Amino acid sequence: MSAQEREAAILETAERLLDERSVQEISVDDLARGAGISRPSFYFYFPSKEAVFLTLIDRLVEQAEGGREVIDRIAEDPATRWREGLQVFFEIFGAHRAVVRAGAELRAVNAEARELWSGVMEKWVGYAAGAIEAERERGAAPAGVDARRLAIALVSMNERVQYATFAGEPPSLPDDAVIDVLLEVWLRSVYGEAVL
Amino acid sequence: MSAQEREAAILETAERLLDERSVQEISVDDLARGAGISRPSFYFYFPSKEAVFLTLIDRLVEQAEGGREVIDRIAEDPATRWREGLQVFFEIFGAHRAVVRAGAELRAVNAEARELWSGVMEKWVGYAAGAIEAERERGAAPAGVDARRLAIALVSMNERVQYATFAGEPPSLPDDAVIDVLLEVWLRSVYGEAVL
């Protein structure tokens, strides 16, 4: 078995074990045994168990990058494009719920995970803020709160709501309602006139 | 020193240490020494260090109950009352940021903390959903997505956005913008007509 295969085996073991227990409940020994090596050998491949889970999260985050281009074509058909943007995330992260849960757990405890996630959120806030500004400039959306600040609130909402659904932590929305509800809030917040 | 004073000393030590480090980085020994007792003696007062932090969180959650009555008087002056509702949370939790951070950390790792927080969120979702329905019934708000589902999305947004601000985890809103931005999204989502 080559080094690359060992590394893959560790990652695979990690994702498999995450289906049953939390990061905290998975020991380095579990990962090593699952990949058919001893605990000290594990450290030849990864510096810590956190690094293993961080790698899983990284891979997921990269996939989501695909949603980026949808955001650039909002003007074509706003409601549909915003919906597609939401869907990209929901599908990619929804397909790896155990990893999403691990991400939340790690983020709470590990500075590196926290920074990784902050970076991801920042990036999407930037995209969303840009799209909101563009919509305002072309006259499709009325003026309102600062676009970046609005984007922070809406992206945060997306994250939290989807997490609750994926983790099954109440109060949460059923799978088939998530996109509709989030989209409604986005559209009203971006395109609605100020009220009251 | 009486048993009650000891218990209080442990809680006080916990909150003080939380200003400098995370739950994970605080050991039972730290709490015990801080309260002037040995590690085994600590277990006479609390079954684990998690129980200590859970107690701190519990106390904070109870304080927030004060926001409840504001929600019942929405019809008087919607924009102002919703703002006051948001403010209650922001002020109470904002005054104990270290405990809020501890809550997030514990929730990621500890089932009891998770359930406690789920319960709190559920309660507030219930209040908000009730208020939204009442506003729709009296004709102040138009029909739209199911009130409970909308409430879940909005309460989740509040939680995540406020947490980011308290913890200083980017992307986050500056302290003095949180209420304004959240309120805008709430008002447009609850009182705005469907758009696009």
Add this chain to the structure above:
DNA sequence: GCAGGTTATCAACACACTGTCGAAAGTGTC
């Protein structure tokens, strides 16, 4: 003022886990 039970304390132990070191075994190469 002192026997009695309750309350509080801690040294010592048993575990579980992490991360490291150094010796050995395996693999390829000329």
Add this chain to the structure above:
DNA sequence: GACACTTTCGACAGTGTGTTGATAACCTGC
């Protein structure tokens, strides 16, 4: 078949948790 490079792991040191059992401090009634 000797050299270097990769990979493996037994054994160790360290840090933390939670428990046990012996002991000390403190009431309370007599």
